[in-house]
Amino acid sequence: MYFTLKILLLFINCSLLVTVHTRSFEAQSKIVGGYEATPYSHPYLVSLQTRFLWVRVHNCGGAILNERWVLSAAHCAVESWLTRWLPLDVVAGIHDIDKFGNQAQIIRINERLPHPLYEGGIGPYDVAVFSTVSPFRFTKYVQPVNLPINYKANGGPMKLAGWGVLKTTVFIPALPSKLQEVKVTYIPYEECYQAIEKLKEDYEENPLDRNANICTGPITGGVAACSGDSGGPLIQFVRNDILDPNDPVEDNTERYDASNYNCTNDNEATESATTEATKRQDRQTVDEYIPVVVGIVSWGVSPCGEKGAPTIYTNVSTYLDFINYNVKDLF
Incomplete structure (x- = not known):
């Protein structure tokens, strides 16, 4: 009974999410080309979960703003009757959404x-x-997470993480239980616009907005977000002493390990033999960088991960006034 009810919720949720969009463009929900993240390496990331009776189902991603507020996508709040009317919980401090652990915090969404x-x-x-x-x-x-105050996304390295669908089948989507992540690359507006122009149908308008959206690739295919990880944060690592759009951002994402953030990735590389002095020097450099949410997973081109297809995000810096108006004392 529990399994059947959970699958029913998943099927209704996913199907409603897709049908409100045009044939070529869909809201996002899986990470294509990713790998399992280091456990608890994204402590700002939460799972927004629809609750019905005793069953709880992952619906969208989100990012913690402060003690009482979470940032996500608007379509995660209003796009289907499931997300609009059923109770919604936020689950923080997890790696495996099937096995929470004692460190998990489950809190009901109020507004x-x-x-x-x-x-x-x-x-x-x-x-x-x-x-x-x-x-x-x-x-x-x-x-x-940190907001992009006086900062705009640039060509520096970015990471995307989530629990979205790994593979879709005729009836039941294949969901990962453990958090997945992938490194993505920034795509300038003009390049992204032209990429979508090549993919859309002649009768379709290009929905990309210069101010509202930012894009990532690579558009060589195989790496993308996809229908289901909507609302999740696109992270860029920025020096913690200054948030300046002209400040170069080095690729420290693989080794970032500042105080309460542990983004060390042991999945792709083995530890090299270095002296303690070198390790201390590396740590000092890494600790200068903090995770900043520059985008919110919004939409993309179907099928996900297709060659030439970018992933589209809400540009957080454009909507700081909206965030600050509703969430007081953030900046």
Whole structure:
């Protein structure tokens, strides 16, 4: 009974999410070309889960802003009756969504505030904030993310993480239980616009918005977000002493390990033999960088990971006024 009910919720949720969009463009929900993340390496990342009776199902990703607020996509709040009317919980401090562990924090969502100008489907203003009935307890497993104050996404390295669908079948989507992540590359607006022009049908308008969206690739194919990890944060690592759009961002994502963030990736590389002095020097350099949420997974081209197809995000820096208006004292 439990399994049947959970599968039913998954099927209804995924099908409604797709049908509101055009044939070529869909809201996002899986990471294509990713790998399992180091456990608890993204302590700002949460799972927004629809709850019905005793069953809880992952619906969208999100990022912790402070003790009582989460940042996500507007379509995660209003796009289907499941997300609009059923109770919603935020689950923080987890790696495996099937086995939470003692460090997990499950808190009921109190208020869902999509941008008032969001019209549904694909378009601008795809941003929302969610308040919780009780505060998060910040630990090494649960931490807030940084907003891009006086900062715009650039060509520096970026990471995307989530629990989205790994593979779709006729009826039941294949979901990972453990957090997946992938490194993605920034695509300038003009290049992204032209990429979508080549993929869309002649009768379709190009929905990309210069101010509302940012894009990632590579568009060589095989690496993308996809329908289901909507609302998850696109992270860029930035020097913690300054948030300056002209400041170069070095590739420190693989070794980032500042105080409460542990983004060391042991999946692709083995530890090299270095002296203790070199390790200390490396740590000092790495600790200067902090995770900044520059984008929110919004939409993309179907099928996911197709050659020439970028992933599209809500540009967080464009909507800082909306965030600050609803979530006081963030900056």
